[in-house]
Amino acid sequence: MERKMVTLVINGKEVTVPEGTTILEAARQAGIYIPTLCHDPELSPWGGCRLCIVEVRGWKELPAACITPVRHGMVVETESPAVRHARYTLIELLLANHPEDCLTCERTGSCALQDLAYRYGVRRTRFEGEKRNYPIEDSNPFIVRDMNKCILCGLCVRVCSEIMGKAVIDFAYRGVRTKITPPFELPLEKAGCVFCGNCIAVCPVGALFPKPMWGQGRHWEVKKVKTVCPYCGTGCSFYLVVKNDRVIGVQSCPEAPVNGRWLCVKGRFGFGFIHHRDRLKMPLIRDPFLFAKVTWPTALGRVARRLREVKEKYGPDAIGVLASARITNEEAYLLNKFARAVLGTNNIDHCARLCHAPTLVALREAFGSGAATNPLAEIPEADFILVIGSNTTETHPVAAIQIQKALRRGAVLAVIDPRRTEIASRAHYHLQLRPGTDIALLNAMAHVCLQENLWNQEFVIYRTENFAAFREAAMQYPPSLAAAITGVPEALIVEVARRYARAKNAVIIYTMGVTQHTCGTNNVYAIANLALLCGHVGRKGSGVLPLRGQNNVQGACDMGALPDYLPGYQAVTDPSLRAKFATAWGVEIPDHPGLTATEMFEAAAEGRIKALYIVGENPMVTEADTGLVKKALENLEFLVVQDIFLTETARFAHVVLPAASFAEKDGTFTNTERRIQRVRRAISPVGEAKPDWEIVTLLAREMGHPWDYSSPAAIMEEIAQLTPIYGGVSYERLEVEPEGIFWPCPHPEHPGTPILHQENFARGKGRFHPVHFAPPDEQPDKDYPFLLITGRYLTHYHSGTMTRRTPLGFYQETLLEMNPQDMAELGIKPRDRVLISSRHGVLKIEATPNSNLPRGVVFATFHDAENPINTLVGHRCDPRAKIPAFKGVAVRIEKAVR
Amino acid sequence: MGEAILEEVVRSYRGRPEKLIAALLALQRHYGYLPEPALRTLAQELGVPLSKVYGVATFYAQFRLKPRGRHTVCVCLGTACHVRGSEQIFHALKRELGVEPGDTTADGRFTLEVVSCVGACSMAPVVVVDEETHGRLDPEKALALLKKY
Ligand code: SF4
Ligand code: SF4
Ligand code: SF4
Ligand code: FES
Numbered sequence A: 001m002e003r004k005m006v007t008l009v010i011n012g013k014e015v016t017v018p019e020g021t022t023i024l025e026a027a028r029q030a031g032i033y034i035p036t037l038c039h040d041p042e043l044s045p046w047g048g049c050r051l052c053i054v055e056v057r058g059w060k061e062l063p064a065a066c067i068t069p070v071r072h073g074m075v076v077e078t079e080s081p082a083v084r085h086a087r088y089t090l091i092e093l094l095l096a097n098h099p100e101d102c103l104t105c106e107r108t109g110s111c112a113l114q115d116l117a118y119r120y121g122v123r124r125t126r127f128e129g130e131k132r133n134y135p136i137e138d139s140n141p142f143i144v145r146d147m148n149k150c151i152l153c154g155l156c157v158r159v160c161s162e163i164m165g166k167a168v169i170d171f172a173y174r175g176v177r178t179k180i181t182p183p184f185e186l187p188l189e190k191a192g193c194v195f196c197g198n199c200i201a202v203c204p205v206g207a208l209f210p211k212p213m214w215g216q217g218r219h220w221e222v223k224k225v226k227t228v229c230p231y232c233g234t235g236c237s238f239y240l241v242v243k244n245d246r247v248i249g250v251q252s253c254p255e256a257p258v259n260g261r262w263l264c265v266k267g268r269f270g271f272g273f274i275h276h277r278d279r280l281k282m283p284l285i286r287d288p289f290l291f292a293k294v295t296w297p298t299a300l301g302r303v304a305r306r307l308r309e310v311k312e313k314y315g316p317d318a319i320g321v322l323a324s325a326r327i328t329n330e331e332a333y334l335l336n337k338f339a340r341a342v343l344g345t346n347n348i349d350h351c352a353r354l355c356h357a358p359t360l361v362a363l364r365e366a367f368g369s370g371a372a373t374n375p376l377a378e379i380p381e382a383d384f385i386l387v388i389g390s391n392t393t394e395t396h397p398v399a400a401i402q403i404q405k406a407l408r409r410g411a412v413l414a415v416i417d418p419r420r421t422e423i424a425s426r427a428h429y430h431l432q433l434r435p436g437t438d439i440a441l442l443n444a445m446a447h448v449c450l451q452e453n454l455w456n457q458e459f460v461i462y463r464t465e466n467f468a469a470f471r472e473a474a475m476q477y478p479p480s481l482a483a484a485i486t487g488v489p490e491a492l493i494v495e496v497a498r499r500y501a502r503a504k505n506a507v508i509i510y511t512m513g514v515t516q517h518t519c520g521t522n523n524v525y526a527i528a529n530l531a532l533l534c535g536h537v538g539r540k541g542s543g544v545l546p547l548r549g550q551n552n553v554q555g556a557c558d559m560g561a562l563p564d565y566l567p568g569y570q571a572v573t574d575p576s577l578r579a580k581f582a583t584a585w586g587v588e589i590p591d592h593p594g595l596t597a598t599e600m601f602e603a604a605a606e607g608r609i610k611a612l613y614i615v616g617e618n619p620m621v622t623e624a625d626t627g628l629v630k631k632a633l634e635n636l637e638f639l640v641v642q643d644i645f646l647t648e649t650a651r652f653a654h655v656v657l658p659a660a661s662f663a664e665k666d667g668t669f670t671n672t673e674r675r676i677q678r679v680r681r682a683i684s685p686v687g688e689a690k691p692d693w694e695i696v697t698l699l700a701r702e703m704g705h706p707w708d709y710s711s712p713a714a715i716m717e718e719i720a721q722l723t724p725i726y727g728g729v730s731y732e733r734l735e736v737e738p739e740g741i742f743w744p745c746p747h748p749e750h751p752g753t754p755i756l757h758q759e760n761f762a763r764g765k766g767r768f769h770p771v772h773f774a775p776p777d778e779q780p781d782k783d784y785p786f787l788l789i790t791g792r793y794l795t796h797y798h799s800g801t802m803t804r805r806t807p808l809g810f811y812q813e814t815l816l817e818m819n820p821q822d823m824a825e826l827g828i829k830p831r832d833r834v835l836i837s838s839r840h841g842v843l844k845i846e847a848t849p850n851s852n853l854p855r856g857v858v859f860a861t862f863h864d865a866e867n868p869i870n871t872l873v874g875h876r877c878d879p880r881a882k883i884p885a886f887k888g889v890a891v892r893i894e895k896a897v898r
Numbered sequence B: 001m002g003e004a005i006l007e008e009v010v011r012s013y014r015g016r017p018e019k020l021i022a023a024l025l026a027l028q029r030h031y032g033y034l035p036e037p038a039l040r041t042l043a044q045e046l047g048v049p050l051s052k053v054y055g056v057a058t059f060y061a062q063f064r065l066k067p068r069g070r071h072t073v074c075v076c077l078g079t080a081c082h083v084r085g086s087e088q089i090f091h092a093l094k095r096e097l098g099v100e101p102g103d104t105t106a107d108g109r110f111t112l113e114v115v116s117c118v119g120a121c122s123m124a125p126v127v128v129v130d131e132e133t134h135g136r137l138d139p140e141k142a143l144a145l146l147k148k149y
């Protein structure tokens, strides 16, 4: 739709803008400054502060530029004497009841009110206002609220409700007593605040401030380094605020490509681990019972010698490497090279095994690529969003912001989840299925589309294959049958299927609720089938988005930290690809796929794996069947762990190597959108810690391979040469393309590929895979009548080694969440200790009611090493992807006698 | 009984955020004030954030968030009263009633309030009980006053 253009004159300059533009927007486009206090381009207009008033020739009043649309022929003055005078008075009024403590205010020098007073020459106020006298609110470790300084611009109120969907705070009272507050003056932590701190990011004055930065330094004393968040795969960027080689805080970076100013609590407040006293600062050797601090040459010498010995005695396949989804691409690449070229084994894997291994298998076979098809910013372009097994507001909070944005634009949201999560409660449709019955549900949705002729015939004919077989399978799942299996009402299944099929643009977002089952791979096939059937792939705003868990799990997969793939998903079984790497690396590459992470632990427990090199992972807490993992680690002849803390896993090591954190090194992370972004060194490594890429390089050298990487940039050059999807990536380019680069980017001139499968699928045609529902392995029965689902909380990350060493430790406990009626029936009161047992282990834990859980389902997180919930999870795996069933363990719950 | 009215209000306005003020008026008419638990239920059922409910309930003067006593004791702390010792009167009343301004005694008899100037400066210091203005008080006289209600 072409909008009519309108021409007006601002400060004597002719400006032409589309009809409906505000005077403020028009002025900004023309580079003309108009002050604002309550306006924000990403929030709804309000027009409350009046600072943006301008003079329009012929108008009696001075209109607020931020809410007044332009008209043809308007003549606007932005700094006329009348305007300046009015602004002067407005600023005086604001200062009248503002505390006069700019000298000690944290925002001094970066405060909008100060700047305005300066600009308009307001030295003191003529008005003798009553100063407010509210106590400063700082009862939580994240946000300090000083409402005496608040200028009531309402930006925080709008961020909290419009962006976050939380509406924790609002205006209350009136007249001079007007104040922004949570209801009933509750402290934020009791009012449902999620401490995203996005209200801080918009507050123009010192009324809201991040507590960890309080008193840490003036804003002109610090250095700001733009880098990428070390937590989840959303891939937000922000500034690390550095003073005297210490990270003192995190600040929003408005140019951040994925997230703009918005962050979640982990990104904004989860940095305290960097300088935590527990950081490993020296290499450690266990000799024979206690760890002793040693020098780098001693430690590296020992590791090299022991690995060589194991290799000589038992062969290379007796060694395994567990890479990390948290290290950089360059480091993951070097670990893949270290395993394959130095050790000579394909036994390399990482924790993607435990999250999206089924996606790698199934989406790859269906579409040709196991990665998300579209950028997150396209979620709001969809008119229908189907979220499956994703607790998005807690696990990918900033991705959830995009869903919230879509909702504000009128998109329809359906959520498939056994739990009534927050995103489910915001949805138009919540399909509360029985755990592990997704295939029946998704097949039935396909059935509806086929039956009612809602499927995209053109797309299916021209762009897919194997439709007939799929059709036959899907037709065996009428909604009535699916309703019986899943417990979701038939009419709801039909309605949601119709909505999905009829949408112009639709996205499916899914995570661990889909993959962490013994049928995880088939679940993903079922999703891909539905998307293919309705043709919702390969367009702007239409696609399938598996949200990746860790900051660089996408990159670790891309870089070949997988037993069956060399970097760039080049199969180790393909002789020509092997030959390419053999030439580049100067060694033969073993031709058979290696062991997966889950298999490595089994093999170690059985004595087939003798040595493990574990980098930045904590399987003692995160793997299924903790008992088996422990046995495996104890069984090893040699274990070297490289990490930033002495984790539960590192305690079993013979040698521990201290790694540098994300703040201490350069590199790249690839987020869930396939966007490659630059990670920047902000401080020097603490103690004698070294970046992982340096450690691996030194180790390779120690083992007789003349690696000579001088920097991560040099490693990226090698990656680009050998990995077609990264072929055009270089540090020079990332420096001038702050948006990052979306792979596939095969050569330096290629712009990158934000949307996959546009003309053709990566594999040519999209392939249907008929799948059938099979009852989950673990079903509740007489002995184990409950079904346990494991998951995460917003405030913690995985084994919590980082988050629990930050103010996020404020949220400590892992509790067993149960339906209140189930609790009552078992005579369990809130905070009672219960004994929970599965066929694989037992655990004592405190119980707490959660009425959003259906009866018969219980939930707990795995963050807490003191409550190692994974002891209960069996090691039965999906046959293809080898992922354990974290989302459905039959358990028994009894009141614990102490 | 209180629950019944809440249920009725919720039934008539469920899912209709625009009816917030009407719902608040109905509740206040019944309870004489707006109890916090009722506001929480209302917020959930109407689909209005609790912060917004609180904002509206505190914006309009006719809404009260605390139960009212049978009598309102209102101490003037305006300038004229202040220079004539209203502070001491205020403290004496506060001690005697055992409540903060805005709060009500446990027996529901008195609600304590403060104002600045009721326009009776010539009689300062002043205490207004319900509609009745009492002037030229001292702490002792003020305490004696309570006995009359
Ligand atoms: S921190 Fe986030 S949730 Fe809390 S009040 Fe601010 S914007 Fe709202
Ligand atoms: S706290 Fe800050 S953002 Fe919120 S209304 Fe006050 S000045 Fe504006
Ligand atoms: S959403 Fe993820 S990437 Fe963004 S700030 Fe939070 S943890 Fe970091
Ligand atoms: S910025 Fe326009 S009224 Fe506040």
Ligand code: FES
Pocket (backbone or CB within 6 Å): B076, B077, B078, B079, B080, B081, B082, B116, B117, B118, B119, B120, B121, B124, B125, B126
């Ligand atoms: S100051 Fe108390 S009545 Fe005026």
